[in-house]
Amino acid sequence: MKVHIPSPLLSYTNQQNDVEANGSSIAEMLDDLNRQYPGIRFRMIDEQDSIRPHMKIFVNGEQVWGLETALESPDEVYILQALSGG
């Protein structure tokens, strides 16, 4: 499935805004993403498997809050940066 990457994480994806990743859940998709782009997962998901406070994940336009959310092709995943001032 297609995953849209926000600008703070483009250094991991060789500046690619859109990448392909597989998985039947957000967790699996992130694992695949991390296999392709080592280190990317920890910058947006903390060690307790929570989405970090200033990151958001949307699936087909709906925000998801946990990594257990199921995915199936051709779902489209958007990883976005939230507001973070200062």
Add this chain to the structure above:
Amino acid sequence: MKSTVKSKTKSAKPASASVALLIATKKGAFILNSDGKRREWKIKGPIFLGNIVHHLVLDPRDRRTMLMAAKTGHLGPTVFRSTDRGKTWKEASKPPAFRKAPEGQKGRVVDHVFWLSAGHASDPGVWYAGTSPQGLFRSEDGGESWESVTGFNDHPMREAWTGGEQDGTPDGPKMHSIIIDPRDPNHLYIGMSSGGVFESTDKGAGWKPLNAGCLSETTPEKYPEYGQDPHCVRMHPLAPDILYQQNHCGIYRMDRRAPDGDVRWVRIGEKMPKSVGDIGFPMVLHPRDPDTAWVFPMDGTTVWPRTSPGGKPAAYVTRNAGKTWKRLDNGLPKEQAWMTVFRQAMTADARDPLGIYFGTTCGEIWASLNEGEKWNCIARHLPHIYAVEAAEVGK
């Protein structure tokens, strides 16, 4: 009594090498390189523009490896590593992280890596990292991967020692001042804001508080076993039984060689002028004289402005272990200068006379090439400065 440890074994660095100031800021890192005489300075950077960099450290064992503690406004914490003195950087494959909590329990999350210390000279590749909230991590592969020091992070007293989130600094409780005894790689000190000073004699497996004699104004008990707020702890490299700390509640010194075994912190800041006080963040020691130390006082009255008292910035030096202090403000603004200098943002090189440097939250680097007698601003318009480390890098 004047300390007798004025060893000739660690002489001043020759002037042929250059001094590098490793500057960590809220918006990236910078390196300020001097010529051999420290008269001309050239800045390199920004490195990782936009990253919140809390510490940038050169490995004193190889003088090539650098570690950088970084995060961004959106992204989680990490450590970047350079093996070519900052030319190229690679991210740690396993940054510091707490263990995952069992199902149903709330686990801790590293918000940022705050402090980096190279390990003992006999432990090449070993590094320690202190985090916010308070956590201790060790790398044995030069900062590539990090493991939890479970002796502290899972200690049954950790929660009591560190307190809650409300006990920390405005941007989070921190572990800092990770010190390795040059005589013994198993002997470690840490400082925590809050928590106090702690000591391990078994490389981090066990810990005990080391706060006797140190005031706490943030706990009901004025001299508790733990819960103090050391802002910066230093151990003298030639006299490792002598410790100093700039605390939230004053300037302290401990001489562990006391013949009666009464190991206590002694408040040496009470000899500071009353109008200035003895509150501040950084503390710098003279590498060849255990009786000489510099501080940079901050206003710790009323609501804690944390700025130079009266808008008149100055460093203070003691050359007799705190019996007297001398104001050092020649070259600094005389009024309306509300500087804040954080705990990692004052440092010294190893020359003779010593160069002293500090960075401000308004992005200025000030230098004195004569141990504080005269100050010059050598960089300005940088972002908010968190840390400055001096390193001799050679030609």
